[in-house]
Amino acid sequence: MKVKILTHSRSETIALGTIVGRELYRGDVVLVNGALGAGKTALITGMVRGTGSDDYVSSPTYAITQHYEGPMPLVHADLYRVTHPRELDDIGFEETFDGMNIVLIEWAERATELERLAGLVVRCSSGGAQDDRIFDIERRGLDIDRWVALCAALGDAVVLDAGVVV
Numbered sequence: 001m002k003v004k005i006l007t008h009s010r011s012e013t014i015a016l017g018t019i020v021g022r023e024l025y026r027g028d029v030v031l032v033n034g035a036l037g038a039g040k041t042a043l044i045t046g047m048v049r050g051t052g053s054d055d056y057v058s059s060p061t062y063a064i065t066q067h068y069e070g071p072m073p074l075v076h077a078d079l080y081r082v083t084h085p086r087e088l089d090d091i092g093f094e095e096t097f098d099g100m101n102i103v104l105i106e107w108a109e110r111a112t113e114l115e116r117l118a119g120l121v122v123r124c125s126s127g128g129a130q131d132d133r134i135f136d137i138e139r140r141g142l143d144i145d146r147w148v149a150l151c152a153a154l155g156d157a158v159v160l161d162a163g164v165v166v
C-alpha cells in the first residue's frame with residue numbers, strides 16, 4: 001500500500017513530515033530514501049516536529065546517528081557514508097532499535113537488512129518544477145489501523161496545497 005504526495009516547497013515538505021510525525025510512536029522505524037537534495041532531511045525535520053520535539057534537526061554529518069530530545073526519544077541516522085554494513089555493527093547500530101526510540105533513517109538502502117524493521121518506507125524524488133518533490137510513502141510493518149489513520153491525516157495535505165497525485 002502506497003500514497004504519493006507532491007510538494008512545491010521545503011515548507012510544504014516539512015508540513016507533510018509533521019503530519020506523518022504526529023502518527024509515530026515509540027519503536028517506529030521510518031526509512032527515507034532518495035538522491036541528494038530530494039528532501040529527506042526536510043521531511044524528517046517535519047517528522048521530528050510532529051512527534052512534539054522542537055530540537056534542531058540536521059543531517060548527521062560526522063556521526064552516523066544523532067539523538068533528539070522530545071516527548072519520545074528520537075534517533076536520526078544518515079547512512080550516506082556507510083559503505084559496508086559492518087560499519088553499523090561497529091557502532092552498535094542495532095541497539096538503536098530497542099522498541100523505545102523512533103528511528104528515522106536517511107539512505108537506508110545502504111543497509112538493506114533494515115527493511116525488515118521498517119514501519120514505513122518513503123522514497124523522495126524530484127518533480128517537474130525545480131522545487132517540486134514527490135514522496136512515495138509505502139506501508140511496511142505498520143499496523144493497518146495506523147496506516148488508515150495516517151492516510152486519513154494525509155488527506156489534509158491537500159488543504160496544505162501539497163496535492164495528492166495518486
Ligand SMILES: Nc1ncnc2c1ncn2[C@@H]1O[C@H](COP(=O)(O)OP(=O)(O)O)[C@@H](O)[C@H]1O
Pocket residue numbers: 007008009010011012013034035036037038039040041042043059106124130131132133
Ligand atoms: N519541495 C521541497 N521539499 C524539500 N526540499 C526542497 C523542496 N523544494 C526545494 N527544496 C530544497 O531542496 C533541498 C533539500 O535538502 P534536504 O532536505 O537536505 O535533502 P536530502 O536530505 O534528501 O539531501 C533544500 O535545499 C531545500 O530547500
Ligand SMILES: [Mg+2]
Pocket residue numbers: 040041059078106
Ligand atoms: Mg539529508
